[in-house]
Amino acid sequence: MIEVKKLVKRFGLKIILRGLDFSVEPGEFVALLGPNGAGKTTFLRILATLSRPSLGEVKVAGYNLPAQSAQVRAKLGVVSHLPLLYPDLTAEENLLFYGRMYGVENMSARITEVLEMVGLENRRKDLVRTFSRGMQQRLAIGRAVIHDPEVMLFDEPYTGLDQDASEMLDEVLRSVAAKGRTVVMTSHDLARAEDLATRFDILSRGVITASTTQKKLKKTNLLAFYKESLEA
Numbered sequence: 001m002i003e004v005k006k007l008v009k010r011f012g013l014k015i016i017l018r019g020l021d022f023s024v025e026p027g028e029f030v031a032l033l034g035p036n037g038a039g040k041t042t043f044l045r046i047l048a049t050l051s052r053p054s055l056g057e058v059k060v061a062g063y064n065l066p067a068q069s070a071q072v073r074a075k076l077g078v079v080s081h082l083p084l085l086y087p088d089l090t091a092e093e094n095l096l097f098y099g100r101m102y103g104v105e106n107m108s109a110r111i112t113e114v115l116e117m118v119g120l121e122n123r124r125k126d127l128v129r130t131f132s133r134g135m136q137q138r139l140a141i142g143r144a145v146i147h148d149p150e151v152m153l154f155d156e157p158y159t160g161l162d163q164d165a166s167e168m169l170d171e172v173l174r175s176v177a178a179k180g181r182t183v184v185m186t187s188h189d190l191a192r193a194e195d196l197a198t199r200f201d202i203l204s205r206g207v208i209t210a211s212t213t214q215k216k217l218k219k220t221n222l223l224a225f226y227k228e229s230l231e232a
Helices: 040-047 069-075 091-101 107-117 133-145 163-178 190-196 222-231
Strands: 002-011 014-024 029-033 055-060 063-065 076-079 151-155 182-186 199-204 207-213
Touching (some): 029 040, 040 055, 076 133
Antiparallel strands (some): 055 063
16 A cells, blocks of 8 residues: 655755655554654655655555655545644534545535544534644544545644543544554554554664564563664
């Protein structure tokens, strides 16, 4: 579903990604872990078509980036630090806008389903600018799943969420994974990542330095694996 070969990303003279190789099978849930500055957000921005690679090959859902960005966007749902919502539209209007953009059928029923899923059904007619940060993140998750995408990218999705909203996101992620969708998530919350993901990749100094699966972790734990990978 995702195939990356020898990916390089430069910002001027600074090299962020240094020949990164990465592949994800359909239905895998990969937690991409690493210290600040390792290149996690830069990498997800490239997968999300928001940034262009300097060198290397990137393919998502069978389409090449950046040449086929429009086709890739139709297959993606993205949640990042920015909610990508229109503050002067209501929650319902935001979902209607994105639903139309993706050609979602049975729009009214789908909007209701999504608002209930993210716990905002009772705020559907309220302007987004009146929402707290956590509520905006809830709606951003709704925006990302409105078209039932094949690939979900989550960049630190728990940022700004309270306990209830975090538990809601846990359920959304489990629901997405249960449908066989492909998920890549960056997170500093190792316990949450260990509970949700099926595979764990460590990104350090611009490359994947280690990878393991949920099954293999039974012999140790994610924190120990993470520390060993960074020290290697």
